Amino acid sequence: MVDLIPRPRVVRTAPGTFVFTPGSLVAGPAEMVGAVRRALAVLDLGAATGGAQTVSEAAITVELDEHLTNEAYAVTVTPEGVRIVAGDAAGALYAGQTLRQSLPAAAFRSAALPGAAWTVPCGHIEDAPRFPWRGAHLDVSRHFLPKREVLRMIDLLAVHKLNRLHLHLADDQGWRVESRVHPLLHEAGSHRPRTTTTHFHGEQRFDGTPHGGHYTLDDLAEMGAYARARGVTIVPEIDVPGHASAILAAYPHLGADPAASHEVLDRWGISPAILSPLPATVEFLAAVFAEIVGALGQVPYFHIGGDECVLDDWAASAEITEYRESLGLATPADLHARFLRELADVLAGHGCRAVVWDEAFVSGALRADTIVMPWRGMEVGRRAASAGHDIVATPVFPLYFDYAEAASPEEPVAIGDTITVADVAAFEPVPASWTPEEASRVLGAQFQLWTERIPDGRTLDYRAWPRGCALAQIAWSGDAEGFQSSLPAHLARLDAYGVEYRPLAGPLPWQRGGTGDRRHSPGAVPVAQVMRHLAEMTHEADSTRPSLG
Incomplete structure (x- = not known):
């Protein structure tokens, strides 16, 4: 979680990594899930639409936190998965963009290269913009x-x-x-x-x-x-x-x-x-x-x-x-x-x-x-x-x-x-x-x-x-x-x-x-x-x- 532009407010690293696998799911409110999937389009993530068990299997969970300001977000990555908390859909989108920068540079291609491994380091980020x-x-x-x-x-x-x-x-x-x-x-x-x-x-x-x-x-x-x-x-x-x-x-x-x-x-x-x-x-x-x-x-x-x-x-x-x-x-x-x-x-x-x-x-x-x-x-x-x-x-x-x-x-x-x-x-x-x-x-x-x-x-x-x-x-x-x-x-x-x-x-x-x-x-x-x-x-x-x- 280094070399991020723009730089987040808070970055705390932790041991380990999380690896996205083919068919990984994103769970949460539909608009916020859509924002994360757009930011991480190269991963071809799916949306979790089933019950609690399906949500528990999701690689990324997204939650709305009304106490956060517009465009603000937090991301926590553990070896078990990624948790995003955001103040609105824009915050969820920016959380996805930060995750994209934490992946290999090939995540910015329009399609995945053969054999690409989507590994993101563990840690915690808290972020919000200075200006609207x-x-x-x-x-x-x-x-x-x-x-x-x-x-x-x-x-x-x-x-x-x-x-x-x-x-x-x-x-x-x-x-x-x-x-x-x-x-x-x-x-x-x-x-x-x-x-x-x-x-x-x-x-x-x-x-x-x-x-x-x-x-x-x-x-x-x-x-x-x-x-x-x-x-x-x-x-x-x-x-x-x-x-x-x-x-x-x-x-x-x-x-x-x-x-x-x-x-x-x-x-x-x-x-x-x-x-x-x-x-x-x-x-x-x-x-x-x-x-x-x-x-x-x-x-x-x-x-x-x-x-x-x-x-x-x-x-x-x-x-x-x-x-x-x-x-x-x-x-x-x-x-x-x-x-x-x-x-x-x-x-x-x-x-x-x-x-x-x-x-x-x-x-x-x-x-x-x-x-x-x-x-x-x-x-x-x-x-x-x-x-x-x-x-x-x-x-x-x-x-x-x-x-x-x-x-x-x-x-x-x-x-x-x-x-x-x-x-x-x-x-x-x-x-x-x-x-x-x-x-x-x-x-x-x-x-x-x-x-x-x-x-x-x-x-x-x-x-x-x-x-x-x-x-x-x-x-x-x-x-x-x-x-x-x-x-x-x-x-x-x-x-x-x-x-x-x-x-x-x-x-x-x-x-x-x-x-x-x-x-x-x-x-x-x-x-x-x-x-x-x-x-x-x-x-x-x-x-x-x-x-x-």
Whole structure:
């Protein structure tokens, strides 16, 4: 019971082992038994459905303990069998994942190897997470990732006891979910004729290849059910009112200038395209939100973006200005805040809490239950927390995994340099200088996978792991104690799983950037320079906009 990632709270070893035999049974409440069997699928365990004698013969017994918190569990292994006690089905799932890590690495294969022996050491583990929000953000707008990649990511999150998948479903470069009430969103907004191959400054070059795709509402329902069975909550994001080129390509009348034409963007960067804040836009989005919530099934959180909005078109529009003045609002920033609050009210009617990026917080008054993601740094996160908002730590450094892991010409192209595994492992989501009240507002942390430079699943693996392993330990265990020494054994598990992670010694020959369009550029910006710029930008914004304080 060593080399476990994330590290459990309590591990006590004992002499002896327990060996699973073919046809081993799991006994207990049906939902919890199902969770354990999913985690240990390679063992092909059966469910004990008979009487007391059948239960007594079970290799694993699972019990519900209502005194344990959600996701908490305890595992006791003796030579006679395994006993799991958990606070809920998620806790039972995580107990199963811990047992899986205690088995040989081959337990992470899709099928048992010939002659495999499933032996687990005796001992006792008690465990519970530090944070309730332990997540990953996946941008499927810039580069669409097929459903199979999303389902695989859900599986990998569950392996690491991560429980939130934040799906970035809409941006300037593509709209990624079916809408039956507004079908042009996916019919026109889900594809572009080409994609830029210019990653840094210079004359734009394009690949000339169409790119696109979207998930049907049935796909979304499947993803939601699949995720819930693995302890993962999908957090959909429709980023508004900026980042709206794909929406406006389909429905230009929703723009600040209804006569303007728009295209799904084929390049990266911030676009001035912005939705109108008029009631018709809110009504339009409310219908789309209802479809997404209805498809996913259970949506406790819904992200509405609010970031990087260029408000010039609002200020230039006589109709929008008249509307703003009729509401008694002084500035376009005030109208931006009201627009997001209206959408949050719509979501509250569906039982969802709104989530926003931190610009929405500095723009003005949000609903009190809105969750803020401070991507520009933990200082703006502290201001949101002190104003009474729950936050999820998402700072560029060290949780933006589109940054390279080394400033080396061998690396594939990245947005900047450098965020290492050690940087992630050293991150503290609750800085020591925060007050107890501010600290209590931190729900957890998540890493971000923006996909301008992640075109496919192989690159996704390379960017996400093993840095995601470090975030999993920080968010679950609370610190990185033992992480570095446990990582080599864990990478053997990822090898068995088929994860094409970045090796600690550097990229494999076929993972390198090479000399083509995916080469690592000497123009990549150092992440420290980015963070200084974001801190300055945030300070300037705070000095000119109202805050919640």
